[in-house]
Amino acid sequence: MRAVYVLPFLVAVCLGNVVKQQERELEWWEKSIIYQIYPRSFADSDGDGIGDLKGITSKLEHIKEIGAGAIWLSPIFQSPMYDFGYDIADFYAIHDEFGTMEDFDELLNKANELDIKIVLDLVPNHTSNESVWFQEALNGNEKYIDYFIWEDGIIDEDGNRQPPNNWLSNFRGSAWEFREEVGKYYLHQFVVGQPDLNYRNPDVIEEMNNIIRFWLEKGVAGFRVDAVNSLFEVDKSLFGGKYPDEPLSGRTDVDPESYEYLDHIYTKDQDETYYMVYKWRDIFDEYTEKDGLSRVMMTEGYATIQNVVRYFGEGDLKGAQMPFNFDLITDVGASSGAADIKRAVDKFLTYKPVNENANWVVGNHDQSRMATRYGSSLVDGINMIVLLLPGVGVTYMGEEIGMVDGYVSWEDTVDPAGCNTNDPINYVKSSRDPERTPFQWNSEKNAGFSSADKTWLPVAEGYETLNVEVQKAAEKSHLKVYQNLANLRMERPFRYGRYDSLALNNDVFAFRRWYDGETYLVLVNMRDVDYTIDLTYFENVIGEASVVVSSIQSPKSQGDVFDVSALPVVGYEGLVLKLIV
Numbered sequence: 264m265r266a267v268y269v270l271p272f273l274v275a276v277c278l279g280n281v282v283k284q285q286e287r288e289l290e291w292w293e294k295s296i297i298y299q300i301y302p303r304s305f306a307d308s309d310g311d312g313i314g315d316l317k318g319i320t321s322k323l324e325h326i327k328e329i330g331a332g333a334i335w336l337s338p339i340f341q342s343p344m345y346d347f348g349y350d351i352a353d354f355y356a357i358h359d360e361f362g363t364m365e366d367f368d369e370l371l372n373k374a375n376e377l378d379i380k381i382v383l384d385l386v387p388n389h390t391s392n393e394s395v396w397f398q399e400a401l402n403g404n405e406k407y408i409d410y411f412i413w414e415d416g417i418i419d420e421d422g423n424r425q426p427p428n429n430w431l432s433n434f435r436g437s438a439w440e441f442r443e444e445v446g447k448y449y450l451h452q453f454v455v456g457q458p459d460l461n462y463r464n465p466d467v468i469e470e471m472n473n474i475i476r477f478w479l480e481k482g483v484a485g486f487r488v489d490a491v492n493s494l495f496e497v498d499k500s501l502f503g504g505k506y507p508d509e510p511l512s513g514r515t516d517v518d519p520e521s522y523e524y525l526d527h528i529y530t531k532d533q534d535e536t537y538y539m540v541y542k543w544r545d546i547f548d549e550y551t552e553k554d555g556l557s558r559v560m561m562t563e564g565y566a567t568i569q570n571v572v573r574y575f576g577e578g579d580l581k582g583a584q585m586p587f588n589f590d591l592i593t594d595v596g597a598s599s600g601a602a603d604i605k606r607a608v609d610k611f612l613t614y615k616p617v618n619e620n621a622n623w624v625v626g627n628h629d630q631s632r633m634a635t636r637y638g639s640s641l642v643d644g645i646n647m648i649v650l651l652l653p654g655v656g657v658t659y660m661g662e663e664i665g666m667v668d669g670y671v672s673w674e675d676t677v678d679p680a681g682c683n684t685n686d687p688i689n690y691v692k693s694s695r696d697p698e699r700t701p702f703q704w705n706s707e708k709n710a711g712f713s714s715a716d717k718t719w720l721p722v723a724e725g726y727e728t729l730n731v732e733v734q735k736a737a738e739k740s741h742l743k744v745y746q747n748l749a750n751l752r753m754e755r756p757f758r759y760g761r762y763d764s765l766a767l768n769n770d771v772f773a774f775r776r777w778y779d780g781e782t783y784l785v786l787v788n789m790r791d792v793d794y795t796i797d798l799t800y801f802e803n804v805i806g807e808a809s810v811v812v813s814s815i816q817s818p819k820s821q822g823d824v825f826d827v828s829a830l831p832v833v834g835y836e837g838l839v840l841k842l843i844v
């Protein structure tokens with residue numbers, strides 16, 4: 264008798280718990296779109312042709328309007344700009360072309376008012392060769408010499424001095440540079456002006472911790488950590504005190520000067536690097552505990568999926584909440600079919616720990632723009648994938664309007680990755696300038712980016728029709744689709760819902776998000792071919808569905824109703840449908 268009475272009560276309590284757990288309070292970064300700004304190219308407030316902090320502050324409303332909750336700024340710190348800010352001379356100062364610390368505080372205040380979080384770029388692998396630390400090292404100051412990685416050269420048969428081993432820079436050629444002052448070579452995994460820091464020196468670790476503390480103290484909401492997998496090099500004491508040569512990659516499509524020529528087993532993905540990231544996370548959490556603002560760490564490392572997910576943590580050690588997932592950049596593109604897309608999407612979801620979030624990235628300042636890589640017809644479809652899959656969506660500035668790579672002549676090329684090729688014909692393949700051309704605000708001079716006569720990079724052709732103002736005014740535009748998707752993301756099925764996906768034929772990729780009786784279906788046709796699609800291959804999908812968002816080339820309108828067993832789809836169409844129950 265008694266048991267019968269108690270049972271219904273227990274069931275109710277359990278159900279209550281289940282719902283509560285699924286709808287746990289999400290941290291700001293779990294429900295935001297993170298918008299990457301490349302500061303030199305976003306907005307120029309003083310007419311010198313270079314974007315700056317005041318420019319960003321003046322355009323924060325745009326971030327708000329498209330529905331992003333955070334901006335990640337590529338480096339804004341004092342730098343001689345050999346690698347456009349990724350070579351930092353003073354981690355505590357704002358680069359003068361970008362403005363002053365007051366300008367930064369103003370940006371932070373205005374962003375706070377608009378409830379936009381600011382994430383900065385931490386570049387821990389190296390400093391600029393013009394940093395005080397490197398200068399002190401060159402002056403013979405032992406303390407600072409040990410901040411960097413120095414090796415004796417080798418004297419070859421002809422009596423000439425050669426680098427200590429075969430290591431290559433990411434930007435071509437030897438990773439070693441001789442300095443007369445020290446009488447040794449220093450390591451630079453990136454440009455010559457970016458000497459690698461020595462992470463086997465505890466003083467360097469402490470310096471970097473203090474830098475992190477300084478900015479978190481100021482109220483920034485986290486860091487994106489640059490080139491993290493290059494942090495540690497192999498422990499040379501394991502090799503008799505000499506850094507060993509790296510083996511050849513075996514790739515025949517690259518020349519011996521090219522970074523891809525070697526297999527980087529000693530300069531990337533070393534175990535110590537992950538533990539460093541876990542230590543940094545502790546510092547982030549200290550500040551979160553102190554003031555209640557959840558701090559996020561995003562790590563940049565192009566690596567195997569097994570190595571990428573190690574950044575999440577290990578056992579009780581917590582790491583980055585967002586190890587960047589580059590699969591939608593590296594694994595797929597315009598020639599990919601639906602099955603390729605499905606595999607690329609499922610990869611990260613399969614390997615990430617079940618209790619962690621996925622994240623979706625389709626572009627950044629190092630990669631040809633999404634609209635160029637996938638083709639302009641797929642801009643809305645790809646944004647649907649990025650913004651509606653489970654996890655954090657990341658947008659590189661301009662993806663919301665479908666900006667394409669700009670043409671930058673050899674004369675105008677400034678990126679070291681392009682210039683170092685010394686090849687006026689083929690530099691385009693290596694240069695990152697095309698994806699860094701100025702943001703396109705309107706049809707006026709320099710696309711509204713700057714009043715200067717010459718901007719640091721030329722504005723891309725076609726800006727007169729491809730810009731924010733035009734797309735705001737148009738009835739259908741990438742911008743409007745993007746805004747609709749950003750709104751839709753806030754619905755519970757996209758925050759809490761489950762996910763599955765299908766390649767419905769060679770070209771049509773589709774996924775389903777469902778929660779608490781609501782089901783959404785997202786479809787992207789990767790080709791210019793019309794189809795009639797049967798969505799009942801998804802479990803529990805029958806009857807009719809109504810259109811919620813459609814790409815600009817779609818003939819369908821919001822609210823149109825279709826039979827899910829025979830849905831007509833036009834070339835390159837992207838669609839979000841809601842099942843009618």
Ligand SMILES: *[C@@H]1O[C@H](CO)[C@@H](O)[C@H](O)[C@H]1NC(C)=O
Pocket residue numbers: 345392393454455456457
């Ligand atoms: C830093 O490196 C660059 C090459 O990237 C070189 O032109 C410059 O002279 C170096 N500066 C110092 C202070 O060593």
Ligand SMILES: CC(=O)N[C@H]1CO[C@H](CO)[C@@H](O)[C@@H]1O
Pocket residue numbers: 346349350386453489490563627628629
């Ligand atoms: C995507 C990204 O930020 N890449 C950076 C990696 O680090 C090198 C060196 O700091 C930069 O040149 C890249 O831009």
Ligand SMILES: [Ca+2]
Pocket residue numbers: 307308309310311312313314315360
């Ligand atoms: Ca400026």
Ligand SMILES: [Ca+2]
Pocket residue numbers: 388452459460493494495496
């Ligand atoms: Ca390093």
